[in-house]
Amino acid sequence: MMKKRLHLFVIGSLSLVLVQPAIAQQKTPAKKPVATKTAQKASTSALIPNDPNVKIGTLPNGLTYYIRKNTEPKKRAELYLANKIGSLMENDDQQGLAHFTEHMAFNGTKDFPKNEIINYLQKAGVRFGADLNASTGFNQTVYQLPIPTDSIEVFKNGFKILANWAGKVSMNGPDIDSERGVIVEEDRQRGKNAQQRMSNQLLPFLLANSRYEKRIPIGKVDILNNFTHDKIRSFYADWYRPNLQAVIAVGDFDVNEVENLIKANFSDLSNPKNAKPRPNYDLPDNVQPLVKIVSDKEQPYNVAQVMYKHREGPTKSATDFKNDLIQNMINSMLGARLQEITQKGNAPFLVAQSYYSPYMGGAVWGINAFQTIAVSKTAAGLADALSAALAENERMAKFGFTNSEFETVKKKVEAGIEKQYKEKDKTKSVVYVNQYLENFLVGASMPSADYNYNETKKILQSLTLAEVNAMAKSLITQTNQVIVVQAPEKEAKDLPTEAQLLAVLKNAGNNVKPYVDNAVNKPLLATIPTAGKIVSESKTDKVGVTSLTLSNGVKVVLKPTDFKNDQVIFYSFGKGGSSLASNSDYQSAENANLIAQSGVGEFNPTQLSKYLAGKAVSASAYINSEYQGFSGSSTPKDLETAFQLIYAYATNPRKDVEIFNKNISDFKVITANKNSSPTSVYADTVQAVMANYNKRGMPTTLQDIDKISLDKAFAFYKDRFADASGQTFVFVGNFDVEKIKPFITTYLASLPTLNRNENFVDLGINPPKGKVSKTVYKGLEDKATVQLYFHGDYDYNVDNNTQLEALKSALEIKILERLREKESGVYSPGVQLSVEKYPSAHYYFTISFNCAKANVDKLINAALDEVNSFRQNGATEDDIKKFKSEELRQEELSLRENGFWLSYLANRLKNGESLEQVLGDRDRVNSVTVGTTKTSAQKYLSSDNYIRLVLVPEK
Template sequence: MKKHFLIVVLSTGLFIQPVLAQKKATTTKASTKAVVAKLIPNDPDVIIGKLPNGLTYYIRKNTEPKNRAELYLGNKIGSLMETEEQLGLAHFTEHMAFNGSTDFPKNEMINYLQKAGVRFGADLNAYTGFNQTVYQLPIPTDSVEVFKTGFKILANWAGKVTMEGKEIDNERGVIVEEDRQRGKNAQQRMSNQLLPFLLSNSQYAKRIPIGKIEVLTSFTHDKIRNFYKDWYRPNLQTVIAVGDFDVKEVEQLIKQNFSGLKNPANPKPRLNYTLPDNITPNVKIVTDKEQPYNVAQVIYRQKSSPVKTDADFRRNAIESMINSMLASRIQELTQKGTAPFLFAQSSYSPYQGGLVWGESALQTVAVAKSAKDLEKALIAALAENERMVKFGFTTGEFETIKKKLEAGVEKQYKEKDKTKSAVYVQDYLDHFLVGSSIQSADYNYAEFKKLLQTVTLNEVNAVAKTLITKNNITIIVQAPEKEAADLPKEAQLLSALKTAGNGITPYIDNTVNKPLIATMPIAGKIINESKNEKLDITTLTLSNGIKVVLKPTNFKNDQVIFTSFGKGGTSIASNDDYLSAENSSLIAQFGVGDFNPTQLSKYLAGKTATARSYIDSEYQGFSGSASPKDLETAFQLIYAYATNPRKDVEIFNKNISDYKVITANKNSNPNSVYADTLQAVLANYHKRGMPINLSDIDKISLDKAYSFYKDRFADASGQTFVFVGNFEVEKIKPFLTTYLASLPALNKNETFVDNGVRPPKGKVSKTVYKGLEDKATVQLFFHDDYEYNAANNVQLDALKSALEIKILERLREKESGVYSPGVSLSVEKYPSAHYYFTISFNCSKANVEKLIAAALEEVNSFKQNGATEDDLKKFKSEEIRQEELSLRENGYWVNYLANRLKYGDDVEQLLGNKDRINGVTVATSKAAAQKYLNGENYIRVVLVPEK
């Protein structure tokens, strides 16, 4: 088991997002310039039509990925349309769409799609927001029957959901458990106080999509049936189809399936809602016993509109430039030992992630080490806003961001014929929902080129000044309850807002004008070359012992990705030094040579190239990507990280100081305590597998970490590199000989050390008592040593897939006791071959034992009967369909080839995948269950509220 590294990502989510994941809508503040703005023409490659009943449709032919289509049903309705008796029923309706319709009773829809290779949750999904409800259905197009049925499914969602009483009642528990899984924590409790405040007690504040539990558990069936009848109507709906198909055929399928849907005789008006203004700043301070951090946020909110004109486009691009430059400044400040905050961020974006239509905001966040430091931390973050407004950005920053923007635009344009269908869907959805333009790739490219030629620093700085508003300002603080007495008072927060700019000076652009590599290395040679025709891979051996595997592809026009590995990793560190060794990867965060992280970022502006070293438990190496034209830069980065790492005491000390604060505060969060316990149990309390504590942090030495890093990359002879993407073998060879064959080689022939970190044998049960609310977390592990090979792994995969289906059916559909139970499988070959099956779920404390018993009943059923034919058919279809997609992904090939080479497997293993998948039977699944789910090595770890 692997330990946590010192490099931590600090999450500062301030409240529950009241929808499933979605892309942010693009908006911009209305331009105040007295110019004639031109409407952006819609992309001519998309067909936009409307049926007589008012339903809008969007159709686009796109062949990436091949033989696939993205079908969406968008509804311009959400929780804002609910009455007081329907709170939460917009979201509940979304659930019911999967629980029975005219043409697909009960769960037949999901069963049908799974047999066609469509995964429930991963592919087939939906979300509900304030203003919209959206259903997504990625579907294969090479089966005529399946593809046509996809449109029938969308039509059933649109107007044929049956809303059977029994199914409604069964789903109540699932909705309640969804609320439990996502909430029942400090974040939700603070959100309950903050959301009405942030949403200004508007209609938005009264219609949070999850609704009210008391309504969800007691509403009469007519309430949800009425909601569906009133609002699911064609004049508020859109069908979006993008994919590898015949456009005329799709248009006919839409007309056939949706023309019969009717609008109500007396339709309810679809109202739009706004947030009221506030002239003086609003301030809210909330605390919670389980909140681990002190967080302050200032929000400058203003009206915004969709991007419809060339002026909107320009303004939106400038705002993106400002966000990037401001983020770079704050990141640079964060790395300094003098930074008064753990984390800070300031950016202008759609308010509430675009959930509130017509509003955007500059939102500035500061996370402090303690309540006493919060005012100082907030002032420091706000000072960067004021520095931006008062002095503007520098010429150097401006030129850097233009280079970055140009490189991004060039890359996007080069990939225009390889754009995935899913990318187009959101643009069409935004056009339907809020009226955003649908820009073609050619328009987007031409306008950005024009912008880069005409935009001035004065223009950018003028826009930056408008982001700090005089009204509609909100200040919120979230903090641990135990530190409430030390928090700044409302008057102090208001004062910080006014005085943050006092004494600030202009930003100093500290750019390094040097080459990345001071002296070019002496090139080595290629001493051996072989070709595998079946996989189209070339293997080279370099003069210093490095092996390079090359697979040219045409999956992307402007992408080359790579990874490498050499045996050793942190496993070879002594027990006395392993804490420093495990944090030696931090060295890669310091930059290289004369370039600190900020300077390196500026140096790379305009180049599409990344590379970074890594050190994990068994291996060390490099990974990255590049545009073909910038491939040499990526190779230079590899060489620099290997031979000229940078030692930065200031950044190291800042990380150590921050990590101490994070570690000291983490035990207030029940999930953190549970995760630490789980880690310790799975490592059987081995010293090298335990969570880091405060005394451990004191043992981390920069000198030791730096020395270990240099040692790991002092001998490149054991490294194997894998490159996949758009390159020619002969043209990449000079880079290989110059930058890889020149790396130092000591020919140690190293391997990793097995330090004996293993999960405990036998049956282990551990209960963690932590938390204020009725929320339990359960994880059940079946594990053991096994023979790692392709045949065994496919049997494990099939068992996992079938068990996942049955656990979902039992715990969610039958017991109504959980929202999204999971069954996961992880396998490892080194340092010893081991597998882990994990069944996990959240539930109420009262249901823990009942649901564990139900889960174990399903496991026992597999041991007695094996998986069903139906479930194995779903597994086979999903696996084969996913492989069809994976085989055209550069990322898949990099990981596949690297893993086969790491483990000494046959690289042609995948050629037998379909035969192995189709070779799974009920009998083999039964044998696998008896072998791998025997329960001899079984770990149960449960989190329940404090007694």
């Protein structure tokens, strides 16, 4: 758990699309647009027919319902309540109360007082937060309730719960007052950082002169703390009404029965007399480009973003469908061009992205945007970085895409739609729910899988490159342009001015030339290897597994399934990893993964992507601290390509100086900038403390990066895969054991072997024993982060691990009840459990939360009080019942997932455990009692090894 892990591509995982509220929005009617209409959806062609498998109806009171039978997952249903209202409906003195109302729905209703909804559902195996949840946006509030259907009482009560949310929330005064602190803490947990401070400047700019600007869903803290109860009660009475609501039910049930349940539970709801009209709101256009530059002391990177806004309604017609497809193809082709530049040593940006998507992540319905983002190494280089990214837009607009790019992306689209169509009878219920939500909220179409497949195939057959290039050109408009820059405060003086940014926008495309495709027209493998043999075969029938031993010592474990029609996933491991590197070379060894990320053989990553176009397959190699191996996925028809990729990564790695040096250069920038972020400084401290300051477990420094050598990394990579005799492969998915064997003998039994019989080395990266307390002082605002660790060595076995899981589950319930419900001091505290067998058996409990600085000691003492209660009394019967129900219900779902089996089999094989272990899970879970949790708490929640790590603002 606490091993050192480098992240050379941290910046690639940044949320680069700026200030995107994590909320879905409803379409607003368009005012007269200034923007060009070439990208606007035209609904003049035939409307897309609704999927005939969904039953749509409306009750006399106006409530809409969508019902569909679907058996993935089996014995489950997704129940949703959609309300076509959000923060835009609030009065000035109600700001934040749409979201507050959502919270109150879980704090007591007519038929489920206090927290009885959560309590009841947890006992039925429904997890609060992970399953049972809700969200509020500008235009809508949505409640989600995944529920079992094999319990008639629970299933029927699911509809009663939805109806209680729809019109029977209690809004008791003391409950309202108790929830105020929780809402304020939610704002603290999600904000009080550089992103929120910059968002506070950017949102009024991006949403200027509109209702959106004045109705950010979280609201205003002074209103949240002081509003009178009548304000939230009147909001609920005015807006939670059936003619603005929909019930969506998709799952393994009888459609007619569900329709009757909806009628029985929702028909008595009524609309208010003289109901307020449901208003729609819009954003104004801008003729001249708008520019905003913001900086913050804790912002680590220089980021520029240009947006070209377009008005675009929901997908309703065949023309809309075609436009969507073309836009996605443009995103793919332009993204590939930018990725190709990013791999070059002289790339002017760390990261660049361009794509067409909803404006601000969908915050404002009816507005999309073509967006370009560039991240530079320095503020002084931001203009050049943005110019280079925008030049690709202009290259696209002036010269279009090449025929080879067009053919490549068509192959990718076709492969994707083929895979989707083959899985149509295995589609998860939540996929359909999201379709129906879009239909209710914004009027989007609900096409069937057959329509999606046939229409896409038809479009691909007739689509011309000229049509695609015309659409691409239309995305770069001369009006409705927005430029946003976010930068570290310390570099603000070196940023380009507004005038310079406007000049970049105007001149970026000067002197661009047509794109030249660099595809490699060669086979992945120069020659097919000489096949080896299968020397032994055995079966573990109770879990449907076949195990093979190959002539070169490689072991293969096969589990064919029917959970997905078009999926095979795989993973392999061999002992050793970077633990075998010497102390002088470990920096290079720990970055040997860069070799796998540089492509394979003669194919760099871009060329490999083009080569694989038309195939739904991926594979790569990895090296971590204890193991090396391969992982990937494929369709059954592309399996041979997946095996060829494994063989190529093992025997013909690519040594690319340019890609390697670009990544090292980027990593230096990331490392140099990371200390501006409080969470980054805190994370480094946590890593150092938990590694007990062992050099091999410490955060990476600039000095460490200087020691990374391409030659050493490449040599280490080659050495790790020079001996496959210790590799164990696991394949799970839709394949026939006999038909996969020729691929196994050809590409796995032929892997090179040296029979070194290796093991990993215990580097001694272990947490400190005893009591440790460390406080980090970093940050500008009143926000503290707390992590409390209880850990120790233990006897790793499945029985102990089950007891640990039970203890974790029950403790999580009590920590939530105490810190959130009783103390009103946190929003979402967490309890995590991590266990490991190798290199030494150890367990870690972590209690974590965010809170106000003044409450740190009080809330830590409250958490420790709950831990002490467990040591004295164990878990309650109620909480044990919740654990058992949730654990067994989740296992029912997991046993039908390929991903579960891949992880399960790999872990059993790594740890030398029985592959049939899962068959005893129910008995082990049912063996948990109050007494066993008390014994476990005394043993595993001992204060002997206790680590307290806190982040508080700077003094």
